[in-house]
Amino acid sequence: MTPLGRARSWDSAPVALLRLDGSGAILDANDTFRGWLGDDLSSRDVRGIRLSALLSVGGRIYWETHLAPLLRIEGRVEEIAVELRAGGTPRPVLLSAELHTVEDETDPDDVVVNVALFDARERSRFERELVAARAEAERSAASLRTLLVTTTALARAAGVEGVCAALVHAVVEVYRAGSASVWLVDDVGALTLRARLGDGVPERPSAELVSQAAGAVDADGTERVEQVVVAPDGHVVVPLRGSAALHGVLVIVPRAHPGDDALDHGALVATGQQGGVALDRAVLHEQSVSVAHELQRAMLTERLPQLDHARISTDYRPAERSLQVGGDWYDAFWVDDTTLALTVGDVVGHGLRSATAMGQLRTAVRSCAEGGVGPAGVLGRVDRFVRRSGVGFGSTLVYGELDVPTARFTYACAGHLPPLVTRPGGDAELLWEGRRMPLGVGVAEPEPGAVDLAPGDTLWLYTDGLVERRDRSLHRGLEVFAQAAAGTPGTAGDGELVSSLLGGDLNEFDDACVLRVEWDGPAPA
Amino acid sequence: MVFAHGFGCDQSMWRFVAPAFEASHRVVLFDHVGAGGSDPAAYDPGRHSSLAGYADDVVELLDELDLGPVVFVGHSVSATIGLLAAARRPELFDRLVLVGPSPRYIDDDGYRGGFAAHEIDELLETMDANYLGWSASVAPVIMGNPDRPQLGEELTSSFCRMDPTIARRFARTTFLSDNRADLAGIRTPSLVVQCRDDFIAPVEVGRYIHENLADSEFALIDAVGHCPNLSAPDVLIGVMREYLDP
Numbered sequence: 001m002t003p004l005g006r007a008r009s010w011d012s013a014p015v016a017l018l019r020l021d022g023s024g025a026i027l028d029a030n031d032t033f034r035g036w037l038g039d040d041l042s043s044r045d046v047r048g049i050r051l052s053a054l055l056s057v058g059g060r061i062y063w064e065t066h067l068a069p070l071l072r073i074e075g076r077v078e079e080i081a082v083e084l085r086a087g088g089t090p091r092p093v094l095l096s097a098e099l100h101t102v103e104d105e106t107d108p109d110d111v112v113v114n115v116a117l118f119d120a121r122e123r124s125r126f127e128r129e130l131v132a133a134r135a136e137a138e139r140s141a142a143s144l145r146t147l148l149v150t151t152t153a154l155a156r157a158a159g160v161e162g163v164c165a166a167l168v169h170a171v172v173e174v175y176r177a178g179s180a181s182v183w184l185v186d187d188v189g190a191l192t193l194r195a196r197l198g199d200g201v202p203e204r205p206s207a208e209l210v211s212q213a214a215g216a217v218d219a220d221g222t223e224r225v226e227q228v229v230v231a232p233d234g235h236v237v238v239p240l241r242g243s244a245a246l247h248g249v250l251v252i253v254p255r256a257h258p259g260d261d262a263l264d265h266g267a268l269v270a271t272g273q274q275g276g277v278a279l280d281r282a283v284l285h286e287q288s289v290s291v292a293h294e295l296q297r298a299m300l301t302e303r304l305p306q307l308d309h310a311r312i313s314t315d316y317r318p319a320e321r322s323l324q325v326g327g328d329w330y331d332a333f334w335v336d337d338t339t340l341a342l343t344v345g346d347v348v349g350h351g352l353r354s355a356t357a358m359g360q361l362r363t364a365v366r367s368c369a370e371g372g373v374g375p376a377g378v379l380g381r382v383d384r385f386v387r388r389s390g391v392g393f394g395s396t397l398v399y400g401e402l403d404v405p406t407a408r409f410t411y412a413c414a415g416h417l418p419p420l421v422t423r424p425g426g427d428a429e430l431l432w433e434g435r436r437m438p439l440g441v442g443v444a445e446p447e448p449g450a451v452d453l454a455p456g457d458t459l460w461l462y463t464d465g466l467v468e469r470r471d472r473s474l475h476r477g478l479e480v481f482a483q484a485a486a487g488t489p490g491t492a493g494d495g496e497l498v499s500s501l502l503g504g505d506l507n508e509f510d511d512a513c514v515l516r517v518e519w520d521g522p523a524p525a
Numbered sequence: 526m527v528f529a530h531g532f533g534c535d536q537s538m539w540r541f542v543a544p545a546f547e548a549s550h551r552v553v554l555f556d557h558v559g560a561g562g563s564d565p566a567a568y569d570p571g572r573h574s575s576l577a578g579y580a581d582d583v584v585e586l587l588d589e590l591d592l593g594p595v596v597f598v599g600h601s602v603s604a605t606i607g608l609l610a611a612a613r614r615p616e617l618f619d620r621l622v623l624v625g626p627s628p629r630y631i632d633d634d635g636y637r638g639g640f641a642a643h644e645i646d647e648l649l650e651t652m653d654a655n656y657l658g659w660s661a662s663v664a665p666v667i668m669g670n671p672d673r674p675q676l677g678e679e680l681t682s683s684f685c686r687m688d689p690t691i692a693r694r695f696a697r698t699t700f701l702s703d704n705r706a707d708l709a710g711i712r713t714p715s716l717v718v719q720c721r722d723d724f725i726a727p728v729e730v731g732r733y734i735h736e737n738l739a740d741s742e743f744a745l746i747d748a749v750g751h752c753p754n755l756s757a758p759d760v761l762i763g764v765m766r767e768y769l770d771p
Contacts, residue, residue: 022756023722023749050749052724057640058647061700062655064725064751065533065601066685072755073537081654124654131653176571259574259698 016093016117022110024050024068033117038087051115054086071099071113081124084117092124093117143267146174150271154278159286160184163278164195167240171252171271172197175263178255182240184248184279191248198253205237205251213239214246226272228265236263238272242280250275292355293318296329299359304332305340307404309521315497316513319350319465326511327354327395328463329362336371338404341378344461344515345397346416361392361439365399375399375412376434376445383414386440393440398461407453407521412446414439417464420482424456428482453519460485465512466501526550527592529583531601531625532699534685535561538600541758542765549770553592557603558582559691574694576602576702580609584617593617596769600624600754601725602699608738609704611713621715622765625751626734627726629703636705639727645700649693708737715741716768718753718761725751742768 010017016033018026026046034046037054052063059082070077076098084091097115150170157166164182171180179198183191183205191204215226226239238250250272254263296316304312314330327347335341343365347358361382368381378399386392398419400411411419411431415438419431433449453459467477484501498512526546528539536554543552556563557579572578583606587593596619599607604626611618630638631645687695715738719731728745735743744764748757 025749056647056651057644058649058651060724061640061644061648062651064723065531068750069534069538069752069755070685072752073534073540082651127654135653176574255574257574257698258576258701259570259694261694 015119016115018051018115018117020051020097020113020115022113024052024063024113026051027112036084036087036091036117036119054084056083056085056090059083059085067095067097071097075099081120081127092120094120094123139264142261143264143270146264146267147270147274149174151274154274157278158282159289160279160282161194163275163282166278167250167271167275168195168197171250175252175268176255176257176260177263178253180253181251182248182275183251184240185246194248205231205235205249209237210239210246210249213237213249214241215239226269228263228268228272236268238268239276240272240279241276242283243277244280247276247279288352292352295352295355295359299355299362300329305334307340307521309404309519311518311520313494313497313516313518314514315494316511317465317498318511326350326465327358327392328465328511328513329358330461330513330515331362331365332515333366333369335369335401339371340402340404341365341369341399342402342409342459342461342515342517343397343399344416344463344513345395346463346513347392347395350511357392357395360389361386361395361397364391365397369399369401375401375410375448376436379412379414379436379439380445383439383442387442395439397439400461402453402459402517404521407519408450409453409459410434410448410450412436412448417462417467417478420460420462420485421451421453422458422460422482422486423454426486428486430478430482453521455520457519458485459517459519460514462514463512465510466498466514468510526596526598527553527555527583527587529555529597529599529603529607530557530560531599531603532695533601537561538752538754539598542598542754542762545758545762546765550596553590553595555586557695559687559695565688568691570694573691574698576606576609576698576704579603579606579698580613583607583610584614587614587617594619596620596622598622598624598765599626601626601751605702605704608711608715609707612707612710615711615713618713620769621713622718622768623715623734624718624754624761625720625723625726625731626717627730628705628708628734628737630700630725631703633703636733637727637729639725639730640700642701645696648696648700652692652696653689705737708734712739716765717741717743718764719743719745720748720750720753720757721745722749723751744768 011031013030013032016036017030018033019028021027026049029046037046052060055063062082067077067080078096080095082093082095084093095115095117097113099111099113102110102112153166153170154163157163164184167182168180171177177198179196181196182194184194186192191210209229209231213227213229226241229237231237234254236252236254238252240247240250252263300316304314306312312332316328316330319326327349328345330344332340332342345358345361347354347361364382364385365378368378368385373381379397382397386395396416397414398411398416400409400419402409412434414436420428421431422428431449431451434446436446437443467481468474469477481501497514497516501514528536528543530536530538535556539554543554546552558567558573572581587595594617597607597611599621601624604623605628607621607623611621627638629636630640631642632638632640717731717735717738719728721728732743735741746753746757746760746764748760750756753761
């Protein structure tokens with residue numbers, strides 16, 4: 001090929017060809033490149049202009065931060081998508097370039113960069129669609145992950161306070177908000193702050209923002225859908241709608257980190273909807289809990305008999321976390337003039353059902369107790385009641401009778417934890433006699449156990465909420481409890497026993513109940 | 526002497542500069558979390574969505590290696606990261622060398638940073654478009670360079686290539702931060718190195734930093750582009766030596 005032919009091929013090549021110096025300024029460009037630049041530049045001499053200056057601003061930054069370093073270090077870049085902005089319409093191109101040192105020049109450090117630009121208008125349109133589709137898919141996946149985390153957090157929350165706390169925690173954690181707060185509509189229709197996390201929580205959200213977020217009904221009667229509303233100062237209001245009405249709003253103050261992703265409004269609306277449903281459930285749950293509480297309190301706070309030579313104290317405490325009442329109970333009543341019945345039981349399960357079963361069992365025990373029947377006989381009768389009625393199947397019960405004149409305590413246990421006697425010197429004795437299976441299982445009646453109380457002895461009946469914990473064995477739990485009971489000062493009275501026995505170490509998952517008899521009567525005969 | 530690379534690439538950016546100081550200084554190079562050979566597990570989207578998070582990384586690095594007080598050489602966004610770290614723990618820093626710094630890239634009332642916010646979106650688009658191409662080649666590609674064989678084999682395709690999500694967040698963190706107000710609290714002596722023609726950090730931005738930074742010196746160098754550490758390493762080494770050891 002002649003040199004002239006080569007020059008023609010250079011100029012008319014189907015790609016734009018350029019030679020740049022080390023700073024990226026154009027040394028030479030072919031006709032194809034000049035033709036792409038539009039009328040204002042094509043006639044001009046482009047030499048001396050930096051190629052990066054002819055790119056979109058994004059492309060220029062990319063050139064400076066990525067391509068120039070790559071050329072310097074790796075010597076070449078290939079198929080980089082950038083956009084030429086000079087001339088009429090933007091032209092997407094693919095850029096490949098190679099850097100060479102110029103050996104025959106006077107300056108040995110001088111370099112030249114050979115560049116080829118391929119017209120990529122069609123290909124770029126297609127790739128943009130691919131990028132957009134992928135971005136959309138990634139956004140959806142991120143939204144789903146976010147929702148999964150908030151759903152899980154909300155599912156674990158029990159009461160209204162729990163749901164509000166879960167919402168603000170999830171929002172600060174998942175959306176990386178600076179702060180979050182939950183405002184609920186109270187009985188008189190005013191917004192009340194119920195939970196907050198982080199700094200800079202704004203004042204009460206304006207009524208206008210709240211009604212916008214709630215999707216108020218338009219004048220023409222069509223209901224607008226609920227939506228996320230952004231206040232002028234940047235805080236974000238998310239509606240919390242229940243099935244019947246608006247519970248309130250979630251207010252989010254975005255964190256001012258430049259690198260954070262924009263808040264995902266779609267996911268926020270969904271989080272608000274989940275929050276609304278969780279609040280519906282929490283309100284119902286609290287109503288049921290409060291009925292069960294009332295019921296249990298009514299049954300447990302009856303006046304217990306008092307003796308000349310003994311002090312009887314009791315305590316009941318519901319589970320900390322679930323707020324649920326369980327089926328634990330205690331009772332003390334006279335069987336005859338000199339025999340005092342003492343009992344503590346535990347109905348399987350929690351909530352309203354267990355509370356009512358507890359009431360029935362408690363009454364059944366009272367009616368089954370009778371002079372001459374004895375503890376094992378009473379348990380047998382109660383067991384038949386359970387089998388006949390189906391009430392309280394699997395419940396555990398300790399029942400004992402204190403013969404006051406002789407200070408003798410006889411007892412039997414249906415699957416229940418053993419009674420405990422603590423003595424003035426600090427000794428503690430678990431009473432393991434008289435045992436049988438839980439109620440409803442129907443087995444042979446055991447021989448009752450018996451213990452004689454000395455003046456100063458203390459007798460304890462209790463439920464597993466005082467003893468069992470997930471992180472230790474039952475055996476160890478009993479040891480710890482016995483030590484605590486032996487060391488408990490006599491000053492702790494009704495309503496304080498459980499917490500004084502457990503220290504600060506309250507059982508989150510189970511309720512707990514205890515009955516204590518401090519015996520100060522005559523020594524055994 | 527600690528060298529910190531800017532947005533885009535990794536510590537290789539210093540390969541023509543750092544060796545010049547090995548005789549006089551203990552030289553420490555590192556990759557920011559998310560870049561180069563850093564541990565991907567150390568990346569925390571919450572922490573690394575602000576330059577303060579990167580500054581915390583620098584402070585932890587200096588504490589961990591018991592390096593301070595150091596000469597901190599920061600290129601581009603790492604200049605700002607160094608300033609934030611020095612504001613937090615001045616005792617760890619002897620002097621700062623700020624190469625192509627900018628406290629804010631976006632124009633504001635009475636301030637010219639050089640960019641509009643929508644132009645940063647363009648950058649993100651350009652980055653997105655190019656990850657599409659790169660994601661196709663799964664195996665690391667070694668880019669040979671016949672003219673400079675000494676650079677050949679060791680360089681894998683990791684250079685200037687970040688996880689796209691991390692790169693996007695780093696781009697936003699870099700270009701959308703505003704650290705002008707932080708300049709006033711810094712007392713560490715510093716050198717502002719400014720290229721005469723830098724599209725990313727124009728001369729007036731370099732002067733702005735110099736004027737608002739106590740105890741700073743200003744060196745305008747005859748270099749074009751944003752990366753004098755690659756395009757004019759000898760000139761850069763010259764002004765650094767003059768500043769550090771006059």
